[in-house]
Amino acid sequence: MSKVQVLVGTKKGAFVLTSDGTRRKWDVNGPLFAGWEVYHLKGSSVDPNRIYASQTSGWFGQIIQRSDDGGKSWEPAGGGPTTTPDGMPKGESNKFAYEGEIGKHLWYDGTPHPWEFKRVWHLEPSLTDPDTVYAGVEDAALFRSTNAGKTWQELPALRSVKGHLWQPGAGGMCLHTILLDKTNPNRIYVAISAAGVFRTDDAGKTWRPATQGLKSAYELPDKKSEVGHCVHRIAMHPSRPNVLFMQKHWDVNRSDDAGESWDEVSGNLPSDFGFPIDVHAHEPNTVYVVPIKSDSEHYPPEGKLRVYRSRTGGNEWEPLTNGLPQSDCYVNVLRDAMAVDSLDKCGVYFGTTGGQVYASADAGDNWTPIVRDLPGVLSVEVQTLP
């Protein structure tokens, strides 16, 4: 029988939640890296035993951890501490050095400010090579490792796309989304708060903004501005890589031409503000979002935690509430904290800032909390295992 493994990053460590394919009973393992913020964990689709984790701390900086046994054991990717002094590798798995001239972006007050590495927000393993993994970092940039996380090199052309005009959002200037196109290994999309969406068609040598059609009237008075849109998350179905869905600061958007243009599909949502967005594993037109009241009030409208599902690729949305708190609920769901499994029926999972991880084994019709009292959840990823 298939097995499901949910990888949960929280503000105080990581947790691994496992169940068989029924998804009724769950084992909880953790905290891993206890006391550290774990922004993201993600397994390789080529080798599910290979999992990367971003462990970070305001005190001690960034650590990249790697598991080669499906999450049972972990070592810093640059080499563990147990080897002998003569054999120790240089500890550079946490060295994220910007290429060339550091450059400056806009600070909150509109003045130029030098790029400063703070943390890794998102790790995206290659679709073809378990030793290759991308890292989206704050201050926003894209790094790649081709040796399983031991060393990292920036893909610097991204920051040359009007990087001097990028500005941090309230959460920092983070590159939080990396989408790889399995039909075109040279095509990568990244999303940055608050800079926008960018696409490369030559594996990172050159990039261009992919923001035409986005409307950010409050944040960007210039309607033609290519950069500065506060994109919270983008998602695609692997079978249809030219169709993208986006949760922006305000507005849910859709592109049918690989990001060349965008249309708003917020439709009947009670609020089009939110953070995560994801696509059903088997229905490319079924999309999930979690509406949040506003940019000033980061909790569900009316204190009711509702996932909204569209089976029409946007515009027509239905609330999914069975099993979710429908009164006095004031948690948030962060941008990397929703994921789907690939079982039939598709499982949907999300974590909250209140430490709950909810699971639906029937594509969102019914929800059950796997755990209720973890630290605030930063990220949720799912591995569907044989």
Place this chain on the structure above:
Amino acid sequence: MIRVELPFHLRTLARVEREVTVDVIGPVTVRTVLDAIETRYPVLCGTIRDHVTQQRRPFLRFYACEEDFSNAPMDTPLPEAVTSGKEPFSIIGAIAGG
């Protein structure tokens, strides 16, 4: 032999006890002690001082013999009691957060 006290999370990361010892050849300064720590425990590279700028991480402090060396020039000689191994050089996480 220089005694160095590490904060909890760095002990966990390096899988060592509260206090470790390192050998420093030449002058014993903040810089040479940190160099020795990073050579002995490469997993700690970048966790005490920034990889690129080599600046102390803002929420860490360096103490020895009841003196604060956090903002002292990195080549400041450490007290004889540290050099002789009588007193430790302490790396401490600053109080912050909730």
